[in-house]
Amino acid sequence: MTEPVLDIHGISKSFGAIEASRNVSLDLRPGEIHALIGPNGAGKSTLIAQIAGALAPDAGQVMLNGADVTALGTVERARLGLGRTFQISSLAMEHTVLQNAVLGALGERGGVFRFFRPIMSDPDLLRTARAALERVGLQDHERQRTADLSHGQRRQLEVAVALTLSPKVFLMDEPMAGLGAEGSQALTGLLDGLRTEAPILLVEHDMDAVFALADRISVLVYGEIIATGTPDEIRADARVREAYLGEEVA
Amino acid sequence: MTRERLVNAVILLGLLGTALGAWAMDAPYTITLATKVAILALAGVGLNIALGLGGLVSLGHAVFFGIGGYAMGILASHAQSYSPILTTPFVIEGTKSMPVIWLVAILASALAGLVIGALSLRTSGVYFIMITLAFGQMFFYFAISWPAYGGEDGLSIYVRNGFPGLNTLDPIQFFLICFVLLALGLGLTARLARSAFGLALTSARQNAARVQAVGISPYRLRLVAFMLSGMVTGLAGALYADLNRFVSPTMFSWQTSGEIMVFIILGGVGRLFGPVVGAAVFIVLEHVLGGLSEYWHIYLGALLLLVVLFARGGIIGLVAGREVAHD
Amino acid sequence: MSAVLFIEQVLNGLQLGVMLFLMAAGLTLIFGVMGLINLAHGSLYMVGAFAAAAVAGATGSFLLALMASLAAAAAAGAVVEVLVIRRLYARDHLDQVLATFALILIFSEGTRWIFGSFPLFLDIPAVLSGPVTLPGGIAYPKYRLAIILAGLAVAGGLYLLITRTRIGIQIRAGEADREMIAALGVDISKLYTLVFALGAALAGFAGALVGAIQSVQVGMGEPVLILAFVVIVIGGIGSIKGAFVGALLVGMTDTLGRFLLPGLFGLMMDPSAATTVGSALASMLIYVLMALVLLVRPTGLYGTA
Numbered sequence: 001m002t003e004p005v006l007d008i009h010g011i012s013k014s015f016g017a018i019e020a021s022r023n024v025s026l027d028l029r030p031g032e033i034h035a036l037i038g039p040n041g042a043g044k045s046t047l048i049a050q051i052a053g054a055l056a057p058d059a060g061q062v063m064l065n066g067a068d069v070t071a072l073g074t075v076e077r078a079r080l081g082l083g084r085t086f087q088i089s090s091l092a093m094e095h096t097v098l099q100n101a102v103l104g105a106l107g108e109r110g111g112v113f114r115f116f117r118p119i120m121s122d123p124d125l126l127r128t129a130r131a132a133l134e135r136v137g138l139q140d141h142e143r144q145r146t147a148d149l150s151h152g153q154r155r156q157l158e159v160a161v162a163l164t165l166s167p168k169v170f171l172m173d174e175p176m177a178g179l180g181a182e183g184s185q186a187l188t189g190l191l192d193g194l195r196t197e198a199p200i201l202l203v204e205h206d207m208d209a210v211f212a213l214a215d216r217i218s219v220l221v222y223g224e225i226i227a228t229g230t231p232d233e234i235r236a237d238a239r240v241r242e243a244y245l246g247e248e249v250a
Numbered sequence: 251m252t253r254e255r256l257v258n259a260v261i262l263l264g265l266l267g268t269a270l271g272a273w274a275m276d277a278p279y280t281i282t283l284a285t286k287v288a289i290l291a292l293a294g295v296g297l298n299i300a301l302g303l304g305g306l307v308s309l310g311h312a313v314f315f316g317i318g319g320y321a322m323g324i325l326a327s328h329a330q331s332y333s334p335i336l337t338t339p340f341v342i343e344g345t346k347s348m349p350v351i352w353l354v355a356i357l358a359s360a361l362a363g364l365v366i367g368a369l370s371l372r373t374s375g376v377y378f379i380m381i382t383l384a385f386g387q388m389f390f391y392f393a394i395s396w397p398a399y400g401g402e403d404g405l406s407i408y409v410r411n412g413f414p415g416l417n418t419l420d421p422i423q424f425f426l427i428c429f430v431l432l433a434l435g436l437g438l439t440a441r442l443a444r445s446a447f448g449l450a451l452t453s454a455r456q457n458a459a460r461v462q463a464v465g466i467s468p469y470r471l472r473l474v475a476f477m478l479s480g481m482v483t484g485l486a487g488a489l490y491a492d493l494n495r496f497v498s499p500t501m502f503s504w505q506t507s508g509e510i511m512v513f514i515i516l517g518g519v520g521r522l523f524g525p526v527v528g529a530a531v532f533i534v535l536e537h538v539l540g541g542l543s544e545y546w547h548i549y550l551g552a553l554l555l556l557v558v559l560f561a562r563g564g565i566i567g568l569v570a571g572r573e574v575a576h577d
Numbered sequence: 578m579s580a581v582l583f584i585e586q587v588l589n590g591l592q593l594g595v596m597l598f599l600m601a602a603g604l605t606l607i608f609g610v611m612g613l614i615n616l617a618h619g620s621l622y623m624v625g626a627f628a629a630a631a632v633a634g635a636t637g638s639f640l641l642a643l644m645a646s647l648a649a650a651a652a653a654g655a656v657v658e659v660l661v662i663r664r665l666y667a668r669d670h671l672d673q674v675l676a677t678f679a680l681i682l683i684f685s686e687g688t689r690w691i692f693g694s695f696p697l698f699l700d701i702p703a704v705l706s707g708p709v710t711l712p713g714g715i716a717y718p719k720y721r722l723a724i725i726l727a728g729l730a731v732a733g734g735l736y737l738l739i740t741r742t743r744i745g746i747q748i749r750a751g752e753a754d755r756e757m758i759a760a761l762g763v764d765i766s767k768l769y770t771l772v773f774a775l776g777a778a779l780a781g782f783a784g785a786l787v788g789a790i791q792s793v794q795v796g797m798g799e800p801v802l803i804l805a806f807v808v809i810v811i812g813g814i815g816s817i818k819g820a821f822v823g824a825l826l827v828g829m830t831d832t833l834g835r836f837l838l839p840g841l842f843g844l845m846m847d848p849s850a851a852t853t854v855g856s857a858l859a860s861m862l863i864y865v866l867m868a869l870v871l872l873v874r875p876t877g878l879y880g881t882a
Contacts, residue, residue, distance in 0.1 A: 052463075078465035090460045092453040100460075103453050107464025112450045113474065119446040165464060307671045369868050372875040376614045376670055376814060380806035381871070384864055387803045391860035397853055504799060508678045515675050545690045551682030558676045559664055 003066060004029050005199055006082075006169045011050055011060030013223075020046040021057065022223045026201075028169060033191065033200045035210045038220035039243065044203050045087070047220065048173050051201070052084050053077040065168060078107065083167025083198070087174045089154040091146050097157055098142035101129035104164030132163035136190065152183040159190065170200040176209050184209055211235075219243065254570040258523045262436075265530065266429060273422040281421040282493070283537060287530045288428040289489045294513035294525025295435045296482030301511070302520045303443060304475040305455030306371075309507050310382030313366065313389050314359045314480040316502035318487020320393070321355035323405040323497035330408060348413045348427070351488055359484025360477050367476035371469055386507050393499035404498025411492055418492075428489055432526070435482050440522055442478070451475050483510070512554060518564025527565050581715050586836045587829070592721050594828025595728030599783035600805035601812070601820040602735060603776025609815030610751045610772050611666050616677035617657065618780055618805070619798025620684035625650040625781020626788035626797060627688055630697040639702035643785055650781020651774040658773040663766065681799070689795045696792035699785070724786050731779065732821060739817060748772060752815060804831075807863055811870045813880025822878060827863050834862035 004027035013021040020043045028034045038044055049055035051062060053074040061070050064080050078084075091100050102119060105128035106112060119125065133139050136156040141149065149157065159175060175191070176184045188209050191200060195215075204210050210217065211231045218228040221243045227234060234240055265284060272280035293315055300306040328335045328344025336342040345351060370381045394402045410418045418424045442448050454461040454468040461468050491497040500506065509532070516531050517524030535553070539546035561568060604618050628649030633642035657680060665673045701720045708716040739745040747763050751772075759765050784798065791797070808827050812819025839855030846854070870878065 054459075074459075074462040075465055075467045078463055084463050086459070086463070090457055090463070092456040092460060094456055095449075095453065099449060100453075103449055103461070104464045106446055106450065107461075107466050112446055112466050112471065114446040115448075116441050116445055118441075118444040119449050120444065122446075161460075161464065301671070307674060309674060369871055372871055373810075376608060377810060377876070379614060379670060379674060380810050381867070383803055384807045384810065384867060387800075388861050388864035392857055395853075395857040395860045504803060508681075511675065512678070515671075519671065545686040547682045547686040548690070551679040551686070554679035554682070555661065555676055558672050558679065559661070562672075 002030050004063075005065055006051070006201060007061075007063040008051060009061040009063065011047070011057045011062070013046055013050060013055065013057050019223050021050065021060075024060070024220070024223070024225055026218055026225065026228070028199045028201050030199055031195055032215040033195050033202055033213045035202045035204055035214035035217045036220060037204065037207070037210055037217060042220045043223040044220055045173075046223075048084075048087075048171065048203060051171060052082065078165070081165075081168030081198075082171055083162040083165040083169065084171040085158040085162050085173060085175050087177060087203075089151075089158055091154060091157060091161070093145075093147040095146055096142065097133065097138055097144050097146055097149065098126075098129060100146055100157055101133050101142075101160055101164055102126065104132070104161040105129045108165045128164050132160040133157075135163060136160040137186065152179050155179055155183070155187070159187070163194075166197075168198050170194065170198055170202075172200055173203050174205060175202070176204055176206040188212055254521070254566070257566060257570045261523050261526050261530075262433065265526065269422065269425045269429070278421045281425050283533055285421065285425040285428050285493055286490075287526070287533050288425065288432045289486050289493060290510070290513060290529040290532070291526040292428070292432045292435050292489070293483045293486035293510050294517075294529055295432070295439055296479050296484075296486060297510050298479075298514055298522075298525055299439060299442065299482065300472075300476050300479035301514060302522075302524070303439075303448060303451050303455065304472055304479075306472060306476060306479075307379050307511075308370075308382040308476070308479070309379050309504070309511065310366065310370075310384075310386035311480070311483050311510050312386045312502050312504065312506035313362055314483035315487035315490065315506055315510065316389055316393065316497075316499070317358050317362055318355035318484035318489075319491035319497040319501040320399065320405075321358055321484070322351050322411065322488045322491040323407065324399055325351050325354060326407045326411055327399070327405050346409075346411045348411045348418070348492070351411060351492075352485055355484045355488035356481045359480040359487075362484075363477035363480030364473070367473045367480075371472050371476065383504060383507065386502060386504055390499055390502040390504070393502050400498070402499060404496060404500075407491075407495045407497075410495055424493070428493075431485065431489065435485075436522060436526075439482075443522070447471070447474070512550075514564075516554065516557060516564055518566035519562075521564065521566045521570075524564055524566055531565065581713075583836075584711075584713070584715055585717060586832055588717055588721065588725065590829035590832035591825065592725050592728075592828070593832055594825035595725050595732070596783050596787055597801070597804055597808050597828055598732055598821050598824035599728060599779045600801055601808040601824050602732070602817055603779040604802075604805055605809050605812070605815055605817060605820045606748070606772060607776045608809075610748055611769055613662065613666060614670055614673050614677070615662070615776075616674060616802065617680035617684060618776070619800075619802030620681050621650045621654055621777040621780040622784035622798040622801055623684065623688060623793075623795065624653045625778075625784035626699070626793040627692060627697065627784075628781070629785035629788055630699045630793045631692075633699050634697070639700075639705075639789075642699065643782070646781045646785030647778045650784070651778040653781075654777025655770055655774040657777075658770045662773060663769065666769070685795050692795075694795070696794035697788075699788040699793055701789045720789065724790075727786065728783075731782070735779075735817065744768075744771070804863070807867050809877070810867055811877055813874075813877030815881075816877070816879040819877055819879030826866065830866050831859075831863050834859040838862070 006028040008024060008026040011021050011024045024047060036044060050057045053072055061068055064082060069077050069080060102125050105125040133142055136159050138156050138160060155175060162170060176187060184206055191213055214231055216228060217231055217234045218225050219240050226239050227237045265287060269281050269284040297311045300308050325344045326346055329346045334341050334343050366385050370378055373381060399405050412418055413427060416423045450461060450466050451471045454471050458468045487501060513525045513528030513532060517528035535550055539549050557564060600622060607613055607615055625646035629642040629646040632645035633639060661676060665676055705720040705723050707719055709719040709722055710716055739748060747768055751768060804827060808820060808823040811826060812823030838859040839852045842851035842855040
């Protein structure tokens with residue numbers, strides 16, 4: 001078996017009496033889409049925050065490409081190749097679509113502390129940014145102000161910015177949220193092709209997308225992973241059915 | 251040319267024209283007022299880097315203004331009394347040369363910006379406002395209680411410092427020096443806004459999490475912005491002290507910090523030329539209303555209140571319309 | 578240095594701390610409940626002092642003067658809240674700073690216009706003038722001791738108000754969740770006006786009390802306001818307890834620093850240089866304290882992230 005690119009090992013996190021993550025272990029292998037699902041309040045956001053580096057776990061480890069990144073913050077993890085998208089679009093709203101994409105390309109290339117040359121005529125950054133916008137289908141909107149985009153277009157831009165980073169791992173927090181049927185279908189197609197570039201840890205509520213895309217699925221309930229397996233295994237898992245459908249375990 | 255650029259050109263030419271007109275009509279006092287506008291505008295241009303681009307509401311920029319002022323005062327007073335500033339471990343002499351004074355003012359401001367910024371930027375929001383205000387007060391009290399350079403009374407300089415090849419005692423020549431520095435400050439800020447640093451900084455203002463997620467540290471961006479901002483305001487402080495040939499703890503006072511911020515809001519937050527318009531309006535009001543009533547600050551306060559409550563784009567916003575996203 | 582002198586300075590520090598608490602409590606309450614940074618809080622302090630000085634001058638009664646300070650500051654606070662401040666709750670901090678800076682200009686110049694530029698004096702009432710002998714034979718000004726007790730009493734009263742009364746419950750609910758109290762049927766705009774007026778009254782009261790030991794003049798509020806900011810930064814924004822602890826820390830540090838530092842430097846250098854360096858550094862000491870707290874806890878001692 002190949003080394004996992006992202007390996008989460010025994011993570012626990014409590015807020016007072018609430019255990020938001022209980023001994024969570026999860027891995028992401030090259031070339032796969034691993035979906036993380038679970039009912040509302042299961043602790044998905046807390047877990048994502050710990051993987052992205054926004055929140056420090058009480059116990060456990062996060063390994064990225066074999067390196068222990070548990071002590072590192074969001075910025076360092078991003079530099080090490082963790083490309084994330086946010087559940088609620090997190091973009092520079094007053095900037096244009098292209099500026100947001102160029103920011104991603106800048107983060108990937110480095111050289112932020114350059115004070116004189118106009119960045120929006122840097123051919124390398126523009127090339128990277130435009131290529132990413134084209135892949136999500138925003139190429140005709142690059143001069144638009146981000147605040148003027150539709151909700152779905154903002155979701156696309158989120159993904160495009162992650163693409164400009166050429167990450168080693170994608171961490172996507174509900175990329176389909178609020179997208180129409182057509183939008184989700186297009187994004188499903190995009191993610192499908194993306195897994196060969198970098199594996200995706202996909203947190204998603206859209207079950208059609210999850211079962212269409214995922215190589216493996218983990219189910220988080222009350223901060224605990226109750227099952228991990230292929231879509232078929234998960235469908236058949238009694239505990240998952242109980243958690244989701246309230247069926248009694250026979 | 252967009253409407254805002256046209257307005258900007260009119261503003262800059264208006265300031266230059268006022269001074270040159272006053273020179274032609276032999277009205278040195280008006281030249282001095284125009285010089286004051288140029289200098290205060292430069293202080294505002296400095297703050298605007300932190301505030302407008304970085305979203306850092308610093309209520310302590312008087313620190314830099316005062317440091318610039320005291321850089322001038324200390325260097326020039328040692329030069330005029332022919333006593334070295336430092337004798338051990340090596341000798342540092344005072345100077346009456348503007349370029350050297352400017353350099354010292356800028357470097358000292360950068361250092362202060364680094365220390366104050368490194369501490370203050372650990373926080374954000376209201377904490378940041380209060381802390382920058384408090385550090386400003388710290389310098390104010392220090393300047394008052396440190397008797398070596400005049401303490402509460404401040405320091406006077408007999409003759410304005412010199413600039414190679416120019417007669418700085420001639421009001422129009424000193425105005426031109428200040429005007430050129432203001433134009434440079436504006437030009438550099440404009441470049442800065444469009445640079446890689448500018449994009450990252452303005453993005454961090456709008457959404458810090460986004461900037462982090464692409465692997466850029468907002469803290470470092472803001473620290474550098476705070477330093478750059480302080481350096482420009484520090485330069486303005488050195489010029490202001492030279493204009494008055496006097497420096498006192500007032501330059502460090504919280505009112506000074508507030509006024510520099512007022513220039514920005516009167517002109518329009520986030521507008522490159524906002525501080526120029528704001529400083530001009532401030533000086534004109536001070537001059538006109540100050541002549542009518544001893545209590546002109548009431549009217550200034552009322553005007554400021556109206557602008558904040560009802561005209562968020564400031565004066566440039568009223569004239570040039572909504573700001574457009576630029577690329 | 579004698580022990581008597583030291584205890585006297587400790588009491589002075591306590592007195593400064595208690596006064597700062599009256600200012601900081603209002604500021605932190607207003608920030609906690611309404612999310613507003615109010616630079617004009619120092620103006621309300623000044624309004625209280627001027628009202629007290631004017632009423633004491635007219636009637637000769639210190640008690641009436643104190644009541645006037647409370648009433649005038651609360652009224653000024655309520656009027657300002659209704660006319661200006663309530664338009665600022667939804668605005669960003671920059672707008673709040675600028676609008677309340679504008680209010681300072683209006684208040685200061687307005688006061689100068691009415692009362693002139695010369696400082697007024699508020700006399701200490703006869704009952705409280707002169708020293709009192711404390712256990713251990715320490716003679717301490719009666720009035721300053723009264724200030725300490727009054728300040729502590731107000732702090733206690735505020736604690737009871739917040740923890741035990743209906744209004745206190747609403748205020749705490751407002752700090753936790755604004756929509757929640759609206760949903761509970763509390764008239765939120767009235768509550769805000771009330772909280773603002775309460776904070777103003779505390780500031781005005783402090784202004785009147787201090788007005789009798791210092792002079793009453795335009796611009797007296799802002800240095801205290803900035804000290805109160807330091808207090809809040811140290812204690813943590815929104816926390817009354819933090820404001821109390823922070824105020825005492827700042828009061829003690831400032832007073833004892835000014836008292837002890839020149840002597841401390843005197844051990845190392847000649848006396849006149851020691852006085853210079855010591856007093857210059859003493860004036861910076863509370864800011865150093867603030868910086869240290871920030872390094873360890875960026876959200877203050879009792880602040881939440």
